[in-house]
Amino acid sequence: MDQSSNRLSLPSSPREFGFFVDGEWRGGREFFDRASPGHGAVVTRIPRCTNKDLEDAVAAARTAFEDRRWSGLSGGERAGVLLRAAEGLRRRRDEIAYWETLENGKPISQARGEIDHSIACFEMGAGAARLLHGDSFNSLGDNLFGMVLREPIGVVGLITPWNFPFLILCERVPFILASGCTIVAKPSEVTSATTLILAEVLAEAGLPAGVYNVVTGSGRTIGQAMTEHPDIDMLSFTGSTAVGRSCVRASADSNFKKLGLELGGKNPMIVFADADLDEAADGVAFGIGFNTGQCCVSGSRLMVERSIAEEFEARLADKMARIRVGDPLDERTQVGAITTEAQNTTILDYIARGQAEGARVVTGGTPLDFGGGQYIAPTLFAGVTRGMAIAQDEIFGPVLSSMPFDTMEEAIRLANDTVYGLSASVWTKNLDKALAVTRRVRAGRFWVNTMMAGGPEMPLGGFKQSGWGREAGMYGVEEYTQIKSVHIELGKRTPWIE
Structure with missing residues (x-):
């Protein structure tokens, strides 16, 4: 070293x-x-x-x-x-x-x-x-x-x-x-x-x-x-x-x-207005940034309550912009390289497609040059609609799509609007909401006010495709x-x- x-x-x-x-x-x-x-x-x-x-x-x-x-x-x-x-x-x-x-x-x-x-x-x-x-x-x-x-x-x-x-x-x-x-x-x-x-x-x-x-x-x-x-x-x-x-x-x-x-998975992270927004922003950034988003249980779809959507996206963008991307052999690095050239190309193609379909890049969206290797800045899209490719396809990279919702019923409907059902998370301080969402979103793993937590005692697997x-x-x-x-x-x- x-x-x-x-x-x-x-x-x-x-x-x-x-x-x-x-x-x-x-x-x-x-x-x-x-x-x-x-x-x-x-x-x-x-x-x-x-x-x-x-x-x-x-x-x-x-x-x-x-x-x-x-x-x-x-x-x-x-x-x-x-x-x-x-x-x-x-x-x-x-x-x-x-x-x-x-x-x-x-x-x-x-x-x-x-x-x-x-x-x-x-x-x-x-x-x-x-x-x-x-x-x-x-x-x-x-x-x-x-x-x-x-x-x-x-x-x-x-x-x-x-x-x-x-x-x-x-x-x-x-x-x-x-x-x-x-x-x-x-x-x-x-x-x-x-x-x-x-x-x-x-x-x-x-x-x-x-x-x-x-x-x-x-x-x-x-x-x-x-x-x-x-x-x-x-x-x-x-x-x-x-x-x-x-x-x-x-x-x-x-x-x-x-x-x-x-x-595969296209996993929802649902944030209600009554959540601790700083903790939720940190958890969501971790959910998409961990392993450069090359994770089947990555949270790649953000559903955020409309009354706080703009504020939360700003907090989240600030968090994501401060993720330490760089040399995987550096002890301080939080997000490393994209594992294969083919996957690197796929991620960049989806970022371009998201922009072409009308979504707005809030932060990231570009490759990063460290003099060798292949790196992409953690990327947040806002203004995403359910029909966009970035809202439906598993990108398998550090690309997060944000969509607003008005009611709990709408949040659950958006969360289930996918062929996948691998994981999900909800952020709220209301126990009734947390349990209702947990019971009705179809996913094999679920986290409440956390992301990708757990141990080998708990089973792993998915619903649907x-x-x-x-x-x-x-x-x-x-x-x-x-x-x-x-x-x-x-x-x-x-x-x-x-």
Whole structure:
């Protein structure tokens, strides 16, 4: 670290990785060179795996599941491995955060916070492994006893995105492992390093070979092959709704594998006139600025009560203009780089389209030049109407659209005016309003007078076209199980044939 500037240094040369199958590292034959989006310098070399590599990984996961080297352990034994993994993550926290920042472009301080949350996920998973249970039915009469068993579903394919490569991975892996399943993971090809580092951590924690495997490659090849693979029992995919729809089609055409889908969002933040406006402005700025708005639960639509709309937009613009955008390796940075060139172009195109459709830029709206990398100023649009693209489409960047409302009914109607239903928030000091809005806005996660708060005890997931199923907490472990009903006859059988 450069102590004078509170800035970490780039690596002297790219770090080359292998991929991980059946407890062993394998070398790549072809590689992706990943350039840091904050600097433009190549930082990692990631193997471009083949379908044969995927076949090997699935076979290893299948063997590990069928011989019960993991699922046959007690919940307490599985918990021990997960707790040792949590300790391994704690020891390597700064290293993992560093490579996450280099590949993704998020601020180093944010990356460290995400590793802390990931550690908590493993600790939660350990507890869940001990608590997972079925049920019994003592109500079937004296001659019949019923049990409901939860069994691991089998081999799980796990496809994770580039916006939260390690956090989303760790909101799934410990819960999948707690259930007794085995895993074949495929990270985004642009942010693969930390998923591969987790393989080292899990192996050192004592996870048996074949239980966690990592193949790297593009979604069009390896990802598509995973969705179609007949020996993968369940697929967990986090990404766009369009790709999620293709996962549904592929599952139907292969083995009807179970799907867990966390997809897009166009999430409302509702601010009433009776809210603490300074706190609300700070929370809304955080809601759109966190992870440069490249977050499926970002608050990208602001509904503000008309009587305070102009005043609130001014307060919010002042907050957003003071967000510290810059080098992700600088400890002081709050908003870093846009992760991919394609996403950078998409965001700037939406900003131009919003202006062309008549919305007004209150603050931001421009790319920022720091001598390397790709950056966009946090942007607030006012005068947005429901038919505009910036009001309906998931932009996946630091672009917020503000729309006024007059009544609570109108606010709820605007909030629900989307194909998505991933998250929402409301800002008010009136308990009646807060509960009414919470109960009627259709979203899988909801925050009252806060934004993106919570822990791994709580389930994650969406309504409508934001996905299927739930991750994290006990719900997240149960998601990776299937239920078996068992009926036990007691006493002498009443003959069917006399």
